[in-house]
Amino acid sequence: MKQRNIFIASAALLIIAFAVGAFFYKNQQAEQAAQIAKQNQMALVRAHAPNFGNADAPVHIVEFFDPACGTCAQFYPMVKQLMAEHPGKIRLSVRYAPFHPGSDQVVKVIEAARKQGQFRQALEALFASQHIWVQNHTAQVDLIWAPLSSLGLDMERLKSDMNSPEVAQLIQQDLADAKTMNVTMTPEFFVNGKPLPNFGFDELKKLVEDALLSANAK
Numbered sequence: 001m002k003q004r005n006i007f008i009a010s011a012a013l014l015i016i017a018f019a020v021g022a023f024f025y026k027n028q029q030a031e032q033a034a035q036i037a038k039q040n041q042m043a044l045v046r047a048h049a050p051n052f053g054n055a056d057a058p059v060h061i062v063e064f065f066d067p068a069c070g071t072c073a074q075f076y077p078m079v080k081q082l083m084a085e086h087p088g089k090i091r092l093s094v095r096y097a098p099f100h101p102g103s104d105q106v107v108k109v110i111e112a113a114r115k116q117g118q119f120r121q122a123l124e125a126l127f128a129s130q131h132i133w134v135q136n137h138t139a140q141v142d143l144i145w146a147p148l149s150s151l152g153l154d155m156e157r158l159k160s161d162m163n164s165p166e167v168a169q170l171i172q173q174d175l176a177d178a179k180t181m182n183v184t185m186t187p188e189f190f191v192n193g194k195p196l197p198n199f200g201f202d203e204l205k206k207l208v209e210d211a212l213l214s215a216n217a218k
Contacts, residue, residue: 043177043180045062046095048170050119052092053092055091057091059090060090061092063188064178064189065095065097066186068098068102068106069099072127072186072187075201089212096175098175100139102140104171105162106126106141108163108168109141110126112157112162125150128147
C-alpha cells in the first residue's frame with residue numbers, strides 16, 4: 001500500500017512538473033515571438049499593404065493571409081465584426097502569404113482588382129467562392145473568373161495588370177516579410193506588434209481587448 005502511494009505521488013509530481021514545464025515553454029515561445037515582432041516592425045508594417053478602418057486607430061491588427069486558406073475565409077467576417085464592435089478604434093492591415101500552390105496567382109488578381117478600386121469586393125467574392133476554385137488545397141486560377149464576373153471589372157485590364165512587375169515585387173516583399181516574422185501558416189495575426197500567444201479567434205479578441213484597455217488607460 002505504501003509503495004502504491006509513493007507511485008501515485010511520484011506520478012502526480014511528474015504530471016505537475018510536465019504541466020509547469022509546458023507552461024514556461026509556451027510563455028518562452030510567446031516572448032520570443034514578441035521580440036521578433038518588436039525587432040522587425042518594418043517587416044510587419046509596409047506602406048503598400050491594404051488597410052481597413054481608421055488610420056489613427058489605437059489598435060492595429062496586421063494579418064498575413066492566403067486567399068486559398070479556408071481558415072482565413074472563416075476569420076474574415078469575424079474580424080470585420082470585431083472591428084464593427086469597436087468603431088474607429090481598430091485598423092486592419094493585410095499582408096499576403098500565398099503558401100497554397102497557385103495562390104500567388106490569385107493574389108496577383110486581387111492586386112489587379114485593387115488597381116480598379118475593387119480590392120475588398122474581389123477578396124470577398126473569392127472567399128465566398130473558395131469551394132469552387134480551391135481543390136485539394138490548390139488554387140485553380142482558371143476557376144476564379146466566374147466569381148469575379150459580377151463585379152464589373154475590366155477583365156482585359158485585370159489580366160494585364162496582374163502580370164505587372166510591380167505586383168510581382170509586392171508579393172515577393174510580403175513573402176520575405178512573412179519569413180522574417182516567422183509566419184509559417186495562415187492566418188497569422190499581430191496586434192500592435194504582438195503575435196497571438198496561441199492561435200484562435202478568442203485569443204485574437206483578447207489581445208485586441210487588452211490593447212484597447214491599454215490605449216484607454218493612457
